[in-house]
Structures are given as structure tokens and as C-alpha cells.
Amino acid sequence: MTAYQQLETRFRRLGALEEALGVLNWDSAVMMPPGGAATRAEQIATLSLVVHQQLAAPEIDDLLAAAENDAPALDLWQRANLREMRRRHAHAAALPADLAEAVARISAECETVWRRARPADDFAAVQPWLDKMLRLQREVADAKAAYLGVTPFEALLDRYEPGGSVATIDRLFGELSGFLPALIEAVIERQATMPPPAEPSGRFPVAAQRAAALRLMAALGFDFDHGRLDVSAHPFSSGAPDDVRITTRYDERDFSKALMGVLHETGHALYKRNLPARWRLQPVGAARGMAIHESQSLLVEMQVCRSLAFMQFAAPVLREVFGGDGPGWEAEALYRRATRVRRGLIRVDADEVTYPAHVILRYRLERAMLAGDLAVRDLPAAWAESMRDLLGIVPDNDRDGCLQDIHWFDGSWGYFPTYTLGAMIAAQLFETARAALGGLEAAIASGRFCPLLAWLRDKVHSQGSLMSTAELVENATGRPLGTQSFERHLRARYLDGRNEPV
């Protein structure tokens, strides 16, 4: 076997073990009885250690060097696979074993303390843990930056958004910060002049919500022979391409939260399901990164499912499932309820117009903390100041401020920018697909999602990690990622009163 073939064998095993870890994590969130947590944590820690050791092994380094020497003998996909193997190995090998263990431990501990501190609105309780977390994340960032030859923040970002660049994010987020405040103001003023949309009447039992979700998932192309929908405290998508699993949570007073959440996760699921089958379990066969992943969920949720065209398709389904009747069940009312814009304190409840402000705030504070310009003890005050600056509102407690998100407390530093990168990519992809396909709104309104799904499969899903995120976007849309499509989408939907801009 050549060095490259040996690497394929080893990475295939690593891929299978990582999928096994995915099953353990899914079960923890969806099925596990509460008393199983400690033994599950040990199963996950032990299997993670096996994966880390196999990935960081010096033999991998030797095999990579040999295969890279022989790269001209490889085809395009194999070379990309080799590049992704190198990247995965680098993330493991860059971390000294004791640092990796320390980060794993503080992540578990800090998350546990945060789970009590948040409902108690007690930032002081978690501050010492977050201090330690920050110190360790800076160590990780420095160690990986030296190994990868990037800046410390980019070294953290790279885990979620491979090849992600601070210069690009700064430029894109700068453009957003330029036009969003005035746009938000204008949208809110405009919506204030309109009468509130009618409310859908009736009861929304969990069984009916689930039935509606399953019907719309199936219509969008979710394959139940290779996937499931379940319930968990925090909705997520996980699983393997041949066994894709998404979750939601139901609120019997409001069906739209679970429904929009399911449609969002369905976007993630369609991406995973359609990754290139030829490269299953190989690094190049994996999703490109969290920005592209989020672009697929936001394309489905925001671009497709919060459109008037989709509501024209969904309204009769919802009326039938819920036995709904009256003006609140008309497509127009459902659409207007799905596109209401409000300045709010909570990121996960934010609409697509104000959402970027939440992300930009976190990106700024995260970078300041990692650069040593912001101390953990000053985080609540900095949060309040940034919220005033970006959205003009201020939380009166930390529960609705810097304690609201899990990311910094569970060790996911460098993750936040991917949400808004995803939103911009979604807008640019959808604008391109609409121009390429023609009649897309009519297809959506009549429940025909095949043309769009085929386009996404071709341009995005089937590409796996063949290209970088930047290359993938440029290849699919004909231009580099920018903010223009996103801005056009927001202006058309929220200011021009056009539901579907051309």
C-alpha cells in the first residue's frame, strides 16, 4: 500500500470512531436517563482520547510527508483529502497532551458551573472558571497558531471554519455594521405602521406539531430511511450521512418555534445526507465547515421557509394538521408573523435582520478577551456597552447578557462568526440559484423543492471539502463572498415589500 492508501485506511477508522462519538453524544441529549451522565462522560472522554492519540500519532506525520512527496501521483480529490488529513493531524498534534486534557476538563467543569449560574443570574459564580478557560484557550490558540502559521484567533476559528481569515471577517462584518443599524431602524418603523398579522387560532398539541414537521421535512427532501426527528432540550443536528438525526423542542402555545427550528435543522440534514458518497468517512468527504453548514440551514429556513411562496405551500398543510381555520391561517398572515423584526436581547430568538448584531458583538468581545484587551471580570459591562452600540438596548441582568450562550463556557471559542458568514453565504447562494433555475418561487409555492435541492447538491453538498469555503462560494455563485446579496435580500423582503426580489 502507498503512504496515501495507508492514510485512507487510518482516516476511515478515525471517521468511524468519530461517528461513534456522534452516536454517544446524540444519545446523551435525546435518550439517556439523567443518572447515566457520569458513565457516559467517561465513555466519551475515553473514546475521544483514542481518536486524539490515533490522529496525533507520529506515524501519521511520516505517512503525510511521504504522501505529500508523492502528491503528483494523486488525483484532485485525493490531493484535497491529503490536505484535509494534514489539517486534522495538525489540530491534534499541535496540542500537547496535558493541554488537551486540561481544556477538556475545564470545558466540562465550566459548562457545569454555567448551567447553574445562568438561571441564577450569577456571573460571579462562573467568573473564576471562565478566567481559567480564557487562559487555556489563549494557550491553545498560541500553540495552534505556531503550528498552523496563522494568527491565534484564526487558529481557534480554523477548527470550525477551516481557512477562515480575520481580515475577511473584519471586512464583511464592517460592511454589515455600516448598513444594518439604519436598515433595522427603517424596518421596525415600517412594520410599526402596519396592523399586526392575525394570530392562528386553536391548540397546537405536540403530536400535531410533530406531524406537521414530518410532512414539511419530507416535502423538502428529508430521507426518513436515513434519518430521524426527536426531542431534546436544545435543538441540534447530528449523525452520519447515512443516519442523519435532528431534534427540536415543542411549545404547545406556539407551533412556529418548533416548526422553524425543524426546517432549519432540515437544512443541515440535507447537506449531511448529500455529502459525496464516494468519500464517506474520509476527511474530504466531510462538510466544508460550520459557515457552509449554517448557510444550508439558513438557506432552507430563512431564504426558503420564511418566504411568502413557502407559506402558500405550507398554509393548507398546517390548516389540515392543526384543524386551523380563520385569517391567522392564511399564507400572508403566516408569512408576516415569520418575518417580524424586533430589537431583542437574546441571540437565539433574533430575526434575520438583527441577528448579525448579536454575532458581531460576540466576535468583538471574544477577540478582545483573547488579545488580552478585555478581562473576564469586565465582560458584563463590555457586553452592555456593545449592545447599546449595536442594537440600542441594554440587558438589565447577565442571564439575558453574557450568560445567555453556552459557547464560551463549553470551550467553543472562535465559533460565533460562522453564524453570520452562513447567513451571507445563504443569501448569495439563493440569489444565484434563483437566477439559474427560474420559476423558483412558483416551484416552492407548489411544494416542488427538487430543482433547488438538486442545485444545492450539485454546487455545495456533493463538493464535501474539495475546495476551501471561499473557493466553494466563488465556484457556486461566480463571485467572492460579499454582503451585497444579503443586503438585497433584507431590503427586498423587509423594506421594498417584495417577497421575492429578482
Place this chain on the structure above:
Amino acid sequence: MTAYQQLETRFRRLGALEEALGVLNWDSAVMMPPGGAATRAEQIATLSLVVHQQLAAPEIDDLLAAAENDAPALDLWQRANLREMRRRHAHAAALPADLAEAVARISAECETVWRRARPADDFAAVQPWLDKMLRLQREVADAKAAYLGVTPFEALLDRYEPGGSVATIDRLFGELSGFLPALIEAVIERQATMPPPAEPSGRFPVAAQRAAALRLMAALGFDFDHGRLDVSAHPFSSGAPDDVRITTRYDERDFSKALMGVLHETGHALYKRNLPARWRLQPVGAARGMAIHESQSLLVEMQVCRSLAFMQFAAPVLREVFGGDGPGWEAEALYRRATRVRRGLIRVDADEVTYPAHVILRYRLERAMLAGDLAVRDLPAAWAESMRDLLGIVPDNDRDGCLQDIHWFDGSWGYFPTYTLGAMIAAQLFETARAALGGLEAAIASGRFCPLLAWLRDKVHSQGSLMSTAELVENATGRPLGTQSFERHLRARYLDGRNEPV
């Protein structure tokens, strides 16, 4: 760290990885969508390989030798742990890697072929696979026999029943074969003279069956903070001591199958849940073997839950849950229905009086095949002849004959004897408990299972793998395992008309 301490660290990791494998297998049977099978098989194969390699590693052998040299420095439990580590290592190290892989492959393939051959009643279709399976099982038996210093059959048996001896099984099964045929005849004649018990009337929807099962499980001591009840095609018990999972399947025409199945699995679950917490993930902390495991499920199902006393407790619960009314819902009728004896062709449907004949048949044929005295092609004829000999009936097809059980087709050779060893151990333990506790029937009739559970926890569950099966039984009951308690139990319940012999 001493060699022993290093072994504890390594075996703790192995224990955690084996628990992770348990989660993957549980999910396959209970949650996985059908299209996930291939990728799951690869996850399981890869993780099994990791476990096998770590267990068979030469360093383990060196550490075991060093620790055994220093055994006087260890306490009783540590020495037993060391003995169990040696046994586990032996089972892995005895198998050449290519043989282990060949057995894993034929097991998966042969099971797949069998799953189609059984409903089609097509023994010829699976015969070549079973031939190959037998050849490989003989290789495994020979390799392990040489390594362990036991006979080939005992080498296979040892995987399920550590230290199990053919001489003991031959003696015990010989005694059973001596008294069972006449006893079966007498019981069937006696039951034929009695009017059939009244049928419980009404409908038995799945939700009500599940509610009844959960109530009775809770009464018996199942801890839902550390366990679950789910649905699967074939009921089983799995999971870790802090996360015990059992399954059942429901038949809306007959609630008793699922109910008795759940109570059986609850016996397994209580054993696992109460294994010694001090020795979690260590070999000595594991269940002693499948004979003791089966003794715990049969003690709960057969000795406790098919008694008149239990039905006096359960009848009002069942009437309430099902809205039942009339003579079929009286304890006496439920009891008589739960203790009907019939000569049947199917092992898993057999009552406790005829069950041993099914096991003895399989034990005889399995040994003959492994010894080279019975060819696979002659199995159907040999099966028919043995059925006539042992139960006086003959199947008119292989579906109800040698194709009915999965064991030989999925590679579980040497497993069958544990069912009947378990039944005899259950009877001997229960007879001892009744004498030791006093008033046990009254306690059961009023739903107080604590005294019995405490006795089992003390004598069996908490002992883990400290002793051999033979020692554990003798220690708990004051005498070696025999057939007398089992015979007394059957005579008292089925012939003397006494529900609870003293």
C-alpha cells in the same frame, strides 16, 4: 504506579469502550433508521477492533505477569480482578487476528443469510454458511482450548459462562432428563382435567401495556433515573449499571407476552444496576456470567412473577390500567394462564417445565457438531429425532426446527446451556431466600419486593465477579448447584397444586 494499578487504568478504559459499544448496539436495535445499518456496522467493527487490540496487547501480558508475581500484596477483590483480567486477555490473545476477523465476518454474513432463510424455511440456503461457521468455531475452540487449558467446548462456553464445566453440565442435564419426561406428562394430564382459566376481556392498547409494565417495573425496584424501557423487534437487556436499558415488543391481542418479557428483563436489569459500584468498569465488577444473569431474570419472572402471590398484587394494577372486569382478571385466573404447560416446538414460547428439553436438545447437537459427530447437512434430521426423543413431537419444517434460533447463525456457540443453568440457580436461590426471609409470599402479594431485592443484592448482585459461578451459588445457598430445588419447585407448582412450596 504498580503493574496492577496500570492494569486497572487500562481495563477501566476498556470497560468504558465496551460500554460505548453497548450504546451503539442498543441504538441499532431500538433507534437506528434502516438505512444506517452499514455505517453502524463499520462503527461497531472499528471500535471492536480497538478493544480487541488493546486487550490482546503484549504489554497487557507483561503487566499481568508482573502483577501476578506481586499478588500477595493485593486484597481479595484485587486478586479476583487480576484473575478476570487474565481471563479477558486470554480470550483476546488466544485468537490470531485473521481468525478473529474471519469469525466476525462469517457471523455477520451468516446471520444475514439466516434472516432471509428462516421465514422462507430454506435450510439449504444457509447450510454453506453454517458449514463455514462451524469450521471457524472449531478453529476458535481449538485455539482457545490450548490457551486456556480446557476442552474445546468449554473454551467456547467460557466466553458466556466463565469456568463452566462439561462434566457438571452433563451431570445436571442428565438428572433433568431423568425426571422431566414423566413430570411433563403428569403436569399436562393434570391440567387437562381442569377447566380452562377465564380469559381477561377487553382491549390491550400499547400505551396501557406500557403503563402496566412501568408500574410493575417500579414496584420491583427498577430505577428510572438510571434506566429506560423501549421497543425492539427482539426483547433484550443492555446498557451500563448506571444506565440500564431493557426492551420489549407489544402484541395488542395478548398483554401477557410483553408483560412477562418486561419482568424477565427487569430481573437482568436489577442485577446489572446493583453490581458493585466500587468496581465500576473493572472486570471484577462485571456480571459473573450468563448463567447467573439468566438466574436473575428467571428468578424474577418464573419464581416471583408467575406465582399466585404476585398475581394477587398485580391483578388490581392490571384491572386499573386496562379497565379490566370479570373473572379473567382475577389473580387465580391470571396465575393459571401464566403457568400453563404445553409441548411446543418453539423454545422462546416454552413454559418453564418444557424449556429444559429445548436447551438439552441444542446442547447435544451443538456438542456433536463441534466434535465432528454431526454434519451440518444432517442437522434437520438430528433435530427432528431429538425433539421426538425429548418432547415427543416433531416439527414439519425447519423454520420451527433448527432455523428458529439466531445463536448458531450469529456465532453464539456455547451459549445455550446457560438458560437452563440459570433456571436451576434461580430455583435454588429462591428456595434459600424464602427460607431465610420468611413471609416472602405475603410480602410479594402485597407488593413489597424490598426484602427479596436486598437479599439478592447482598448474595448475588454486589458480588460481581468476585467468585466463580459455582462458588457464588454455594456461598449464597449453602450447597453446590443441583437439580433438587428446581424439581421441588416444579412439583410443588405444577403437580402438588401448592402455589408456594415451603
